[in-house]
Amino acid sequence: MLRYAVTRTGSLLLSLAVASLVIFAAIEVVPGDPAAFMLGLNAQADTVAALRDELGLNASLAERYFSWILGLLKGDLGTSYTYRSPVSEIVAERLVISLPLAGYALLLTMLVAFPAGIFAASRRGSAADVLVMGGTQLGVAIPNFWFAMIMVVIFAINLRWFSAGGFPGWDAGFLAAMKALTLPAIALALPQASILARVMRSALLDTLSSDYIRTARAKGLTKGQALRRHALRNAMIPVLTILGLQFSFLLAGAIIIENVFFLPGLGRLIFQAISQRDLIVVESVVMLLVFAVILVNFLVDLAYAWVDPRLRLRT
Amino acid sequence: MRNLVLGFALTALFVIGALLSFLWTPYDHTVLEVSNKLRPPSLSHPFGTDQLGRDILSMIMVGARTSIAVAVVAVGIGMGLGVPLGLAAAARRGGWVDELIMRGNDLIFAFPSLLIAILITAVFGPSAVNAIIAIGIFNIPVFARVTRGGALSIWQQDFILAARVAGKRATRISVEHILPNIANLLIVQGTIQFSLGILAEAALSYVGLGAQPPVPSWGRMLAESQTLFMIAPHITLFPGFAIVLTVLGLNLAGDGLRDLLDPRIRRTAL
Numbered sequence: 001m002l003r004y005a006v007t008r009t010g011s012l013l014l015s016l017a018v019a020s021l022v023i024f025a026a027i028e029v030v031p032g033d034p035a036a037f038m039l040g041l042n043a044q045a046d047t048v049a050a051l052r053d054e055l056g057l058n059a060s061l062a063e064r065y066f067s068w069i070l071g072l073l074k075g076d077l078g079t080s081y082t083y084r085s086p087v088s089e090i091v092a093e094r095l096v097i098s099l100p101l102a103g104y105a106l107l108l109t110m111l112v113a114f115p116a117g118i119f120a121a122s123r124r125g126s127a128a129d130v131l132v133m134g135g136t137q138l139g140v141a142i143p144n145f146w147f148a149m150i151m152v153v154i155f156a157i158n159l160r161w162f163s164a165g166g167f168p169g170w171d172a173g174f175l176a177a178m179k180a181l182t183l184p185a186i187a188l189a190l191p192q193a194s195i196l197a198r199v200m201r202s203a204l205l206d207t208l209s210s211d212y213i214r215t216a217r218a219k220g221l222t223k224g225q226a227l228r229r230h231a232l233r234n235a236m237i238p239v240l241t242i243l244g245l246q247f248s249f250l251l252a253g254a255i256i257i258e259n260v261f262f263l264p265g266l267g268r269l270i271f272q273a274i275s276q277r278d279l280i281v282v283e284s285v286v287m288l289l290v291f292a293v294i295l296v297n298f299l300v301d302l303a304y305a306w307v308d309p310r311l312r313l314r315t
Numbered sequence: 316m317r318n319l320v321l322g323f324a325l326t327a328l329f330v331i332g333a334l335l336s337f338l339w340t341p342y343d344h345t346v347l348e349v350s351n352k353l354r355p356p357s358l359s360h361p362f363g364t365d366q367l368g369r370d371i372l373s374m375i376m377v378g379a380r381t382s383i384a385v386a387v388v389a390v391g392i393g394m395g396l397g398v399p400l401g402l403a404a405a406a407r408r409g410g411w412v413d414e415l416i417m418r419g420n421d422l423i424f425a426f427p428s429l430l431i432a433i434l435i436t437a438v439f440g441p442s443a444v445n446a447i448i449a450i451g452i453f454n455i456p457v458f459a460r461v462t463r464g465g466a467l468s469i470w471q472q473d474f475i476l477a478a479r480v481a482g483k484r485a486t487r488i489s490v491e492h493i494l495p496n497i498a499n500l501l502i503v504q505g506t507i508q509f510s511l512g513i514l515a516e517a518a519l520s521y522v523g524l525g526a527q528p529p530v531p532s533w534g535r536m537l538a539e540s541q542t543l544f545m546i547a548p549h550i551t552l553f554p555g556f557a558i559v560l561t562v563l564g565l566n567l568a569g570d571g572l573r574d575l576l577d578p579r580i581r582r583t584a585l
Binding site: 011014015018019022023026027029137138140141142143145146149150152153157248249251252253255256259270271273274279282286289290293294297 | 418421422425426427428429430433434435436437438510514517518521522534537541544545548551555558559560562563566567
């Protein structure tokens with residue numbers, strides 16, 4: 001297990017290093033240089049020169065890359081050009097919305113997908129199975145931002161159960177804050193729950209047809225007992241992988257959904273930064289999101305190897 | 316089989332609509348007739364008119380072109396680069412080429428596709444072409460992975476051994492023997508990526524990072540209609556239905572094709 005963990009940590013660090021190079025290079029290739037790009041066409045030459053100085057663009061490429069990386073390691077994400085405050089502070093303010101939103105959506109995804117998948121698998125071929133699977137087909141096909149718009153009209157404007165957008169802040173109380181995140185979380189969870197329910201169903205059907213389930217049934221267990229005691233636990237392995245991948249989709253998907261609901265999270269921050277050409281913010285936030293995705297997948301891999309020793313031997 | 320027919324019928328409906336729009340649309344989608352704005356569906360305008368008096372059916376037909384073009388080119392980029400990479404990785408399995416290609420794949424996977432799109436548009440500005448590139452880049456590792464997986468199992472077969480004994484090189488074997496045998500797999504994956512491409516294009520256009528005016532796009536139609544949903548729900552509903560039905564059609568066709576082409580999974584089909 002230790003050897004596996006060390007190898008995986010090595011590849012984690014390598015992925016992070018390459019990802020940081022790619023992001024750094026992407027920002028470097030902007031037309032002109034970042035300072036001229038951020039200030040726009042009508043900027044005076046001396047203003048551009050001053051910004052070049054401020055951003056440290058006069059240093060060599062390698063120097064700038066390493067100072068960016070060292071800064072990231074120390075938690076210093078640079079200073080936003082438009083907000084005039086440290087990016088790490090802005091990100092921290094936004095994370096308290098984006099992370100709970102992703103977590104809430106993940107919870108809803110599991111709450112819907114697990115029962116739906118298990119129900120469909122245990123009644124395979126029945127009308128109920130066809131209905132659940134049809135529902136998941138639809139769930140995957142509906143663009144979640146459109147679904148969000150429809151929910152706003154029904155639940156916020158007509159029924160007035162929720163607000164149409166915005167975030168009252170955690171100071172307004174836990175329930176008020178969670179209420180503001182409910183419609184966005186449902187919109188984010190819809191396609192992910194549909195995918196997960198399908199994975200859950202097919203993983204269960206796979207394990208239900210294996211020999212040890214037949215043995216369990218021969219011992220006298222009912223279908224339900226065999227499913228609960230044996231099949232479910234084994235079917236969880238593919239389900240957990242997908243769940244790990246889905247976390248990254250939830251973080252990235254929030255970029256769009258936060259815009260529908262005017263939630264001041266990381267997603268809106270990226271969009272505002274793009275429209276204000278604040279490359280420092282774009283660079284650091286993208287790196288942060290990629291870091292989160294790589295880290296989550298790394299943790300899922302480790303959890304896997306811990307649960308299933310065969311995976312450790314394979315490397 | 317039912318899925319396949321329904322899926323193909325839905326997909327064909329939109330492809331025909333898009334092709335027809337080159338020759339004929341009920342109204343000119345570029346003509347603004349503000350006096351005729353926000354009309355509900357009627358006989359003269361089956362899907363109603365939008366906030367500038369344009370016919371929504373005509374806009375959806377022309378918008379289908381954008382969606383289909385973006386998705387087709389993005390799948391083309393993914394297949395064009397991903398399939399050769401996957402074939403190369405499988406031909407040199409276990410070697411450094413394989414390792415390099417697969418780790419490169421993992422790296423692209425670590426960037427959620429939307430983030431790639433945002434990074435590209437932040438640097439080069441929003442446009443349909445940049446949306447295509449962003450969606451296309453994300454398709455590369457998907458096709459590389461599917462190709463490698465499929466190719467690895469074919470490489471184990473006896474007829475490949477025969478080809479090697481006959482002196483054929485790995486490249487020739489990959490093109491002449493491996494590729495035709497994994498074509499089914501690639502077609503099925505192609506339909507899935509096609510539908511994901513349509514959803515991605517709609518999402519990017521919705522937030523203003525995709526096709527720019529005056530090119531009509533389903534995603535932008537939804538964005539423009541957002542504030543008017545209460546007054547005229549039809550201008551939000553019809554473009555939304557167009558996206559849902561196209562994606563649903565492609566997914567059903569993909570599922571149906573997979574069942575048809577690979578009888579082994581018919582039993583445990585997802």
